Amino acid sequence: MSTSFQNIKGTFDILPDAYTDGGTRIASSAEWHAVEETIRDVMHRHNLEEIRTPIFEPTELVARGIGQMTDIVSKEMFAFERSGTNYVLRPEITAPVMRSFLQHHLEQRGGVQKLFYIGPCFRAEQPQKGRYRQFHQFGVEVIGADDARADAETIAIMMSVYRAFGVDNTTLRINTLGMPEARAKFVNALREYLEPYEDDLSETSRRRLAKNPLRILDTKLDYEQEILADAPVLTEFVEDESREHYVQVKTYLDELDIDYDEDPLLVRGLDYYTRTAFELESPDLGAQSALAGGGRYDLLAEEIGSKQPVPSIGFAAGMERLFLAIEAAGNDLPEPEGADLFFASLGEEAEHWVFQTVHRLRGEGLHVAHDLKGRSLKSQMKEANRQNATYAIIIGGNELEAGAAQIKHMASGEQVEVPFDRIVDYVRDETANVEE
Numbered sequence: 001m002s003t004s005f006q007n008i009k010g011t012f013d014i015l016p017d018a019y020t021d022g023g024t025r026i027a028s029s030a031e032w033h034a035v036e037e038t039i040r041d042v043m044h045r046h047n048l049e050e051i052r053t054p055i056f057e058p059t060e061l062v063a064r065g066i067g068q069m070t071d072i073v074s075k076e077m078f079a080f081e082r083s084g085t086n087y088v089l090r091p092e093i094t095a096p097v098m099r100s101f102l103q104h105h106l107e108q109r110g111g112v113q114k115l116f117y118i119g120p121c122f123r124a125e126q127p128q129k130g131r132y133r134q135f136h137q138f139g140v141e142v143i144g145a146d147d148a149r150a151d152a153e154t155i156a157i158m159m160s161v162y163r164a165f166g167v168d169n170t171t172l173r174i175n176t177l178g179m180p181e182a183r184a185k186f187v188n189a190l191r192e193y194l195e196p197y198e199d200d201l202s203e204t205s206r207r208r209l210a211k212n213p214l215r216i217l218d219t220k221l222d223y224e225q226e227i228l229a230d231a232p233v234l235t236e237f238v239e240d241e242s243r244e245h246y247v248q249v250k251t252y253l254d255e256l257d258i259d260y261d262e263d264p265l266l267v268r269g270l271d272y273y274t275r276t277a278f279e280l281e282s283p284d285l286g287a288q289s290a291l292a293g294g295g296r297y298d299l300l301a302e303e304i305g306s307k308q309p310v311p312s313i314g315f316a317a318g319m320e321r322l323f324l325a326i327e328a329a330g331n332d333l334p335e336p337e338g339a340d341l342f343f344a345s346l347g348e349e350a351e352h353w354v355f356q357t358v359h360r361l362r363g364e365g366l367h368v369a370h371d372l373k374g375r376s377l378k379s380q381m382k383e384a385n386r387q388n389a390t391y392a393i394i395i396g397g398n399e400l401e402a403g404a405a406q407i408k409h410m411a412s413g414e415q416v417e418v419p420f421d422r423i424v425d426y427v428r429d430e431t432a433n434v435e436e
């Protein structure tokens with residue numbers, strides 16, 4: 001069977017079975033589910049609550065939140081207009097969460113709001129391994145906390161997620177960006193330093209020199225890195241208060257035995273960051289090595305209309321890259337569970353009985369499968385295997401007369417006769433014994 005339609009480049013389907021797309025393994029829906037469950041479990045253990053926001057937002061929110069000059073806003077947004085209003089598919093989830101926090105006055109719940117999310121994001125980037133146009137992020141926002149413990153705890157939560165999947169080969173880089181005044185002074189100094197080298201810079205960096213020189217620090221080009229070797233360093237411009245905060249963050253990270261590298265060149269691509277910034281990388285991931293990143297965004301709330309400052313910190317992480325890192329670490333993903341019981345039927349009368357019984361047993365809580373195509377017994381048993389069913393039962397005229405059938409344990413081939421009214425108990429007891 002076929003169609004002339006294809007999923008859009010830079011997106012992918014998540015199917016019942018894992019498959020390979022352009023050399024990348026796309027996990028099965030059951031694997032996605034299991035990975036999301038583990039993430040939720042880590043989040044709950046850290047006393048976080050889930051928040052879900054719409055996948056589209058007003059363009060204005062995203063542009064003001066992330067910053068007009070960033071790559072995301074200036075060239076990577078999927079935008080559309082309807083009845084005079086401009087919308088974008090969300091490229092990230094921090095600005096939407098802050099909008100939601102402010103709109104619903106979540107501060108009235110009292111204390112610090114510790115929120116997490118999992119969901120799709122959209123960016124019109126050039127697709128490649130680990131980089132999609134629709135991808136999925138999970139992340140944390142700790143809203144209303146100025147204390148350096150919030151920074152260290154946010155980083156600790158991020159590290160715990162990767163530990164839960166046995167992904168240990170990672171590098172955590174941290175930096176302090178200071179407040180915007182410090183950054184503005186630094187940006188001027190950086191621009192002054194780079195201007196004499198303008199002709200030696202790549203076209204991208206020349207453009208950034210005019211618009212957003214901070215982004216030049218992200219360059220992967222050797223000759224640009226050489227030029228940057230003697231450039232002014234942001235840390236030297238950072239005010240005392242941010243510096244003191246940074247020292248505290250490091251002390252708390254030390255208390256939790258979290259290793260980090262200090263990287264004075266780490267600036268992050270989004271405008272809203274203040275003070276603490278961090279990034280988690282994996283050397284196993286190739287060009288797209290960033291697993292997760294985050295930082296403080298003490299000014300975002302005011303940027304999107306709050307009268308009061310709302311000091312906050314968070315991180316965002318890519319699900320697709322988490323899958324790549326789990327694979328690179330050689331760790332198994334959880335096996336999807338098959339049906340408890342598969343019913344095969346022989347003859348029309350049996351088909352009716354099976355059809356009703358399957359429905360009834362499902363109502364009693366068993367995971368039950370059967371054939372909907374009226375195929376041969378052999379094909380039905382093949383299907384039981386494919387579905388990884390624990391037990392199979394064949395129902396024909398004889399079984400209906402006897403009110404009992406052979407129940408076959410698929411893995412061992414062992415068969416036991418069970419009266420119809422004992423099927424549920426038998427499957428339950430046996431599965432419980434295996435699990436013990």
Ligand code: AMP
Pocket residue numbers: 092123125130131132133135136137269290291292293294316317318319320321
């Ligand atoms: P950012 O908001 O850019 O810091 O992104 C946070 C994390 O999301 C990154 O560290 C990546 O793991 C992931 N990510 C960002 N953009 C993409 C993309 N286009 N495709 C897949 N993952 C992405």
